[in-house]
Amino acid sequence: MPASPGQSSALDLRELKRVCSNCSLSELCVPMGLNRAEVERLDSVVEVSRSMHVGDHLFRRGDPMRSIYAVRSGMYKSYLINEEGEEQVIGFHLPGELVGLDAIYPDAHQCSVVALDTASACVLPFAQLSELAGDIPGLQRQIMRLLSKEISSLVPRAADSTAEQRMAAFLMDLARRLGERGYSATDLRLAMPRKDIANYLCLATETVSRVLKKFQTQGWIEVDRRDIRLLDPDALGQLAKDDQSD
Amino acid sequence: MPASPGQSSALDLRELKRVCSNCSLSELCVPMGLNRAEVERLDSVVEVSRSMHVGDHLFRRGDPMRSIYAVRSGMYKSYLINEEGEEQVIGFHLPGELVGLDAIYPDAHQCSVVALDTASACVLPFAQLSELAGDIPGLQRQIMRLLSKEISSLVPRAADSTAEQRMAAFLMDLARRLGERGYSATDLRLAMPRKDIANYLCLATETVSRVLKKFQTQGWIEVDRRDIRLLDPDALGQLAKDDQSD
């Protein structure tokens, strides 16, 4: 078993207190828009979780809602198990993104979140966070902004009708989010198996395969197992919007 | 035609300042969990919009985000217009529900909201509301709760696969929300045309017709134009969950 790069025992107190101040993601994350003193107050309530591996859970559905989480590295998947025991994939989460926001209302997590590869996340104890938000208007505003952004991002899910549209929209969405976070917006490494993509898009895995194949044949993408290079993002973007292509 | 309960010309100042205190929906709405003094402070920033009619807009996509809105009576529809000029229905909003929550992040409304029948809504100027939230922890918590609830409610959209499942889930969702708000949970008056239902569920209007017909044939519902009576909610609930029926 490989050594985990961020295991909590290896963190000294000083490191622990510099979580947000030194994090390259702070511009995208909770601290955005706060001044130095405010970020340091935020630091004092944030912890970095130890490095997690494939299949490790950040939390599970039904867990009491103590914290929200900010992804630091790797990729997470959120999902539900329905009455028949089938998994339903809700979304994928990249560094800088928050998870657990849907748990504030009923005070319990509504979905489970699991690492798709080696990954880590910050832990933001919600009680302390919201107390701090009462003191710091900028923090309150940012939390509401992030909640609101989450709502906006969830809305367009149902829109695209055909398998090709959904796949194109999925790739473009992922590319955009990776690009916003400083990663390549054309060379994607999908951490999840086809089954998860299919489940997320409400398609069969076979359909995902076929559509990716077709995109490759069209010269729009280059597929090598879980590595996907976008050769013609415009074509994909066009497809995601309207259905006028073949 | 019944007198409109909330036309602004008929409201005197005292009435205007009693919006939340006297509102029967306050238990479901923003003031929930606040004490009397706090509700009165909230009162001071809330206005009741005048009565609106079919086709009147609460706001349109792109409008600067000045307020969020709480439905007082009637039903509203939120929608987007995509690049081809086609409408895409996002959701329907009942009394006690908030709309405009997705506009906090980019500071502009992301969708348009229009009255489906005679309807009215409260206007909550967001700047004043969030300032108040900094003072009143209970208010901050409630706003976050409502934002979080909105996220949770958006998640299951993509789940149901077949037309019958989606239709059943739609009816049950509407019935539940109406029931929570003191209306009948079995006698539904759909304010929207079939086209909107179809659009919302990503179905053809013909399919909506056929599915309603089938539900009626099964003895599960009774359809009289836009009035729908649920005769066997359990059957519908079962159908919405799994696909084991015919």
Add this chain to the structure above:
DNA sequence: CGCTATTTTGAGCCGCGTCAATACGGGTGG
């Protein structure tokens, strides 16, 4: 009482899910 929007009903077709078989790749042990 005619006009128009909405809803319903019917016929035919196509996309995508299902089932089944094959190919690939990465890990393990000899």
Add this chain to the structure above:
DNA sequence: CCACCCGTATTGACGCGGCTCAAAATAGCG
């Protein structure tokens, strides 16, 4: 280094649900 195994991914054949196109029935409205 190769043989083997198993999970993931691909490819093909076929059937069905729901969309499209077309037309009739019904309701609301001037």
